[in-house]
Every structure is written in C-alpha cells, then in structure tokens.
Amino acid sequence: MSADCLFCKIVAGEIPADVVHETGATLAFRDIGPKAPVHVLVIPKAHHADVAALAVTDPALAGEVLAAAAEVARKEGLLAHGYRTIFNTGGYGGQEVFHVHAHVVGGAPLGPMLSPR
Template sequence: MTDDCLFCRIVAGEIPATVVHETDDTLAFRDIGAKAPVHVLVIPKAHHQDVAALAVADPGLAGRVLATCAAVAEKEGLSGDGYRVIFNTGGFGGQEVFHVHGHVVGGRPLGPMLSA
C-alpha cells in the first residue's frame, strides 16, 4: 500500500466504496464517474502502477484480476449482450489513478472503441 494512492486507501477501508465483488486479492467497486449503466473498477489489492507492471511482477495476480472482471460481468448481467474491459496505461492512455484497474463497462451499446 502507498499512503497517497486512492485505491490503496479504498482497499484499506479509509475511503468508502460500493463494493460489488471481492476475493482474497482483488476488489471490485462501482466507479463514481460512471460512463455506462454498469461501470465497475476491478483492482488488485496489492499496489501495482499499471497493467504492464502487474503482468511482469505477478502474472498469476494479473490472471486473477481478469477472472474478477469476468465474475463482475456475470454478476452484473452483462455476459449475454457483451461488455468491455478497459485498462488505461500511462498518461497518453488516459490513466488517472496510478494503481492498475480494469474498467468493466456495459449495459448499453458502447459505440466505437476510440473517439476521434
């Protein structure tokens, strides 16, 4: 945990979140700035800056994060119509919180993958 990391503070219980799924090493909670009817963030409880760093440091945990994304999609009723899992990496990739997190989004047609 890093003291200045928003998501580490959520894991520690210092900041409230609406948790929708939890495992021993992952946490999934609703995004407060939802971009779709379902928008859930999935994080490892251990701090890793981004998905690339996580993949190198702990490939098994990276797989468990993806499994949690799938479990959230199932629990939220997204499996039938489809959904998107997005990992933003770095400033140009749109990452705002530098603790790896996947966005599970769906509940309506999502449109093109990238905007112009």
C-alpha cells in the first residue's frame, strides 16, 4: 500500500467508492467521471504502479484483475453488445492514477479506439 495513493486509500476504506465487485485480491468501483453509461475501474488491492509492473511482479494477480473485469462486464450486462477493457500506462498512455487499473466501459457504442490526430 502506498500512503499517498488515491486507490490505496479507497482499498483501505479511507475514501468512499461505489463498489460493484470485490474479491480477496481485487476491487471494482464506478468511475467518478464516467466516459460511457458503464465505466467501472478494476484494481488489485495491492499497489502496483501500472499493468507492466503488475505483469512482471505478480502475473497471477494480473490474471485475477482480468477475471474481475470480465465479471464486472457480466454483472453490468455488457456481454451481449460488447465493451472495452482499457489499461492506460504512463503519461503518454493517459494514466492519471499510478496504481494499475482497468477501465471497463460500455453500455453504448464507443466509437473509434483513438481520436484522429
């Protein structure tokens, strides 16, 4: 756990979140600035800076995060029409909170994956 990490504080219960799914190792909660009708963040409870660090240090936990993201999609009714699971990594990748997290987004057509330049 990182003392100054927003998501670690959510895991610790210091900051409230709208939790939609939880396992012993993962937590999923609604994004406070949703970009689609369904926008849920899935995190490991243990602090890892990004998905690359998680994959190297704990590949089994990375698999648990992906399984939790799939379960969130199922619970949120996204399987029939599809959804995206997005990991932003680093500044150029758009990562804003440096605790690995998957965005599960859907519930409406999402358009192109990247904006035209």
